[in-house]
Amino acid sequence: xxxxxxxxxxVPVFEEAPVELRCNYSSSVSVYLFxxxxxxxxxxxxxxxxxxxxxxxxxxxxxxxxFNKSQTSFHLRKPSVHISDTAEYFCAVSEAKTSYxxxxxxxxxxxxxxx
Amino acid sequence: EAGVAQSPRYKIIEKRQSVxxxxxxxxxxxxxxxxxxxxxxxxxxxxxxxxxxVVDDSQLPKDRFSAExxxxxxxxxxxxxxxxEDSAVYLCASSSGSSSGGDTQYFGxxxxxxxx
Numbered sequence: 758x759x760x761x762x763x764x765x766x767x768v769p770v771f772e773e774a775p776v777e778l779r780c781n782y783s784s785s786v787s788v789y790l791f792x793x794x795x796x797x798x799x800x801x802x803x804x805x806x807x808x809x810x811x812x813x814x815x816x817x818x819x820x821x822x823x824f825n826k827s828q829t830s831f832h833l834r835k836p837s838v839h840i841s842d843t844a845e846y847f848c849a850v851s852e853a854k855t856s857y858x859x860x861x862x863x864x865x866x867x868x869x870x871x872x
Numbered sequence: 873e874a875g876v877a878q879s880p881r882y883k884i885i886e887k888r889q890s891v892x893x894x895x896x897x898x899x900x901x902x903x904x905x906x907x908x909x910x911x912x913x914x915x916x917x918x919x920x921x922x923x924x925x926v927v928d929d930s931q932l933p934k935d936r937f938s939a940e941x942x943x944x945x946x947x948x949x950x951x952x953x954x955x956x957e958d959s960a961v962y963l964c965a966s967s968s969g970s971s972s973g974g975d976t977q978y979f980g981x982x983x984x985x986x987x988x
Binding site: 761789793798799800801802803806808847849851853854855856857858859860861862863864865 | 967
């Protein structure tokens with residue numbers, strides 16, 4: 758069964774600084790990978806996803822992530838963060854080529870942008 | 873396009889009482905999910921419907937939780953009787969249910985349940 762690890766539970770970063778949120782997964786088969794963001798008192802929304810093809814995926818709000826199969830990682834990056842990026846970020850995985858999508862979410866990383 | 877609707881947004885009950893949550897997915901979405909999100913944790917799948925059939929309910933505590941999706945559209949999740957550990961946010965999501973997989977899930981705002 759697949760699983761997701763987000764090693765950093767909290768990441769404080771100054772405004773306009775770069776940030777990387779780490780995600781590692783385990784699975785014995787091919788996977789689809791996702792990053793979702795949850796702003797305070799809101800539901801989750803998709804930032805970006807990797808299905809196949811180019812390992813560098815670009816998403817909304819200037820975020821990007823790189824799929825590294827050998828390291829089973831899918832780290833999220835942004836070159837310059839804004840106050841509005843303060844939120845909870847969830848990495849998620851589902852196994853490809855199954856009869857239905859079963860998505861497993863990681864525990865989340867709380868990003869706090871400091872003015 | 874209207875998003876996923878959930879009600880109520882907040883609910884406070886005593887332990888051993890019952891409670892029900894309602895979800896209306898995005899029109900035309902075949903797949904509907906109910907998640908439980910405990911404070912400080914990621915969402916945990918409780919049950920997943922494909923149209924009006926259940927495809928995964930392996931983590932649903934069936935002695936107290938039940939869910940239905942009549943006519944393959946909206947859905948209700950019920951807890952009876954509630955326990956203190958059921959305090960959480962209950963999220964509903966929907967996706968198009970394409971056969972190729974990797975669908976984007978669209979989430980509602982959630983229902984915050986407090987059990988006293």
